[in-house]
Amino acid sequence: MSExxxxxxxxxxxxxxxxxxxxxALAFGAEGARVALAAxxxxxxxxxxxxxxxxxxxALPLVCDVRHEDQVADAVARVExxxxxxxxxxxxxxxxxxxxxxxxxxERARDLFETNVTGTLxxxxxxxxxxxxxxxxxxxxxxxxxxxxxxxxxxxxxxSKGGVLQLTRALALDWAGRGINVNAVAPGMIRIxxxxxxxAAGTLRRxxxxxxxxxxxxxxxxxxxxxxxxxxxxxxxxIHGQTLAVDGGWLVNGYV
Numbered sequence: 001m002s003e004x005x006x007x008x009x010x011x012x013x014x015x016x017x018x019x020x021x022x023x024x025a026l027a028f029g030a031e032g033a034r035v036a037l038a039a040x041x042x043x044x045x046x047x048x049x050x051x052x053x054x055x056x057x058x059a060l061p062l063v064c065d066v067r068h069e070d071q072v073a074d075a076v077a078r079v080e081x082x083x084x085x086x087x088x089x090x091x092x093x094x095x096x097x098x099x100x101x102x103x104x105x106x107e108r109a110r111d112l113f114e115t116n117v118t119g120t121l122x123x124x125x126x127x128x129x130x131x132x133x134x135x136x137x138x139x140x141x142x143x144x145x146x147x148x149x150x151x152x153x154x155x156x157x158x159x160s161k162g163g164v165l166q167l168t169r170a171l172a173l174d175w176a177g178r179g180i181n182v183n184a185v186a187p188g189m190i191r192i193x194x195x196x197x198x199x200a201a202g203t204l205r206r207x208x209x210x211x212x213x214x215x216x217x218x219x220x221x222x223x224x225x226x227x228x229x230x231x232x233x234x235x236x237x238x239i240h241g242q243t244l245a246v247d248g249g250w251l252v253n254g255y256v
Contacts, residue, residue, distance in 0.1 A: 005233045007032030010083040012076070014066055014123055015093030015142075017044035020190065022051075023221035024090060024228055029057025031229070036079040036086075038064040039093070058083070066093045066119030067111075076126045085130035088232045091120040091141045101155040109156040116160040117167060124171060128180065135179030138232045141168045143186040143243045148251055161186075165243050172241030181240055183231045188247025191218045215248030 011028045015021040016037030022044075029035050029052045037059060039045050045061035052059035060082050064075035079086060095115040097108050120141050131137025144161035146154060165184060172182040189209045210217055227246045230236055245251050 004032035005229070006088070008034070009087040010034045010036070010079065010085065011088040011090065011232070012036045012038065012079055012086045012123075012127065013090045013092055014038045014064070014119070015091075017041065017048060020142075020187070020221040020224050021090075021092045022048045023225050024092060025049075025052055025059060026055065026057070027222075027225040027229055028088075028232075029055060029059060033088070034058040034060075034083040036060040036062055036075075036083065038062040038066070038075050040065050066091075066123055067114040069122055072119075072122045072126050076123070080130070085134065086127040087131075087136070088138045089123060089127045089140070090228060090232070091123055091139070093119055093123075094142055095160075097157055098153045100153060104156055112156050112160040113163065116157075117163040120164055120167060124182070128175065131180045132175070132178050137180040138236070139171065139180060139182045140228050140231045141182070141184040143168065143184040145186055145188050145245065145247055145250060147184075147186055147243060148245070168243060169241045176240040181231070181236060183236065183239055183241065184243040185224060185227045185231070186243050186245045186247065187219065187224050188245065188250045189213065189218045190224060191220055212253065213248040213250055214253050217248065219246060219248055 006028055011033040013021055013024050016025050017039035025035050025037050025048055037045050037048055042063050049059035049061040062075045062078060064071045066072055095112050097112055124139055141164055143164045146158035147161040147165035150158050168182055168184040224246050227244050
């Protein structure tokens with residue numbers, strides 16, 4: 001029986017239909033949380049919710065595009081109606097895109113910013129009033145290694161994830177004295193079901209990635225989940241505005 005750090009708490013996870021979001025849903029559910037999952041499409045959401053329920057956890061699937069304020073408002077209202085106020089928000093929904101900077105389409109750049117930055121802000125704004133009223137809440141955002149550094153062909157993505165890091169700091173400053181902890185994780189090279197676009201395109205090899213990581217291996221969704229659950233727990237009550245790199249030591253490795 002796992003530790004029940006989140007027993008009777010309501011956790012909303014955006015981007016909860018696959019990859020890290022799926023693992024987070026199952027991990028929170030295993031520790032007693034009532035989990036709500038939001039994503040743009042329904043099929044994967046229902047599969048994850050069914051998986052959580054088979055494991056004995058409450059799970060509510062919600063179709064929601066975080067770029068749209070009306071959909072965010074509806075999703076949060078449905079969570080509150082089903083489970084009560086949100087205790088923990090995990091802003092896992094995100095978009096990734098890359099390509100030659102000099103030709104990168106403005107429409108694709110806008111999608112990155114609207115999903116990664118505006119979406120994170122909209123959902124945080126919507127759950128914050130209930131948290132502020134109770135003077136208690138945890139928000140964990142998803143930044144990236146590219147919040148700190150840059151890779152070729154990812155200018156818009158890096159800028160959007162830099163925005164998530166700075167948004168995390170700004171929200172923490174606004175709400176730290178009012179009972180809300182806002183922090184972020186910055187996953188490194190994480191092995192998920194869908195290959196990294198650069199690997200799929202043949203411009204980056206898995207062996208090259210592993211060789212660059214001091215830990216000697218890519219991360220797993222479970223590695224990220226451990227950090228997210230910690231930042232969502234009572235053990236992180238005095239942590240505000242921090243972005244925790246879950247990267248196997250990538251950022252501290254100055255050797256090329």
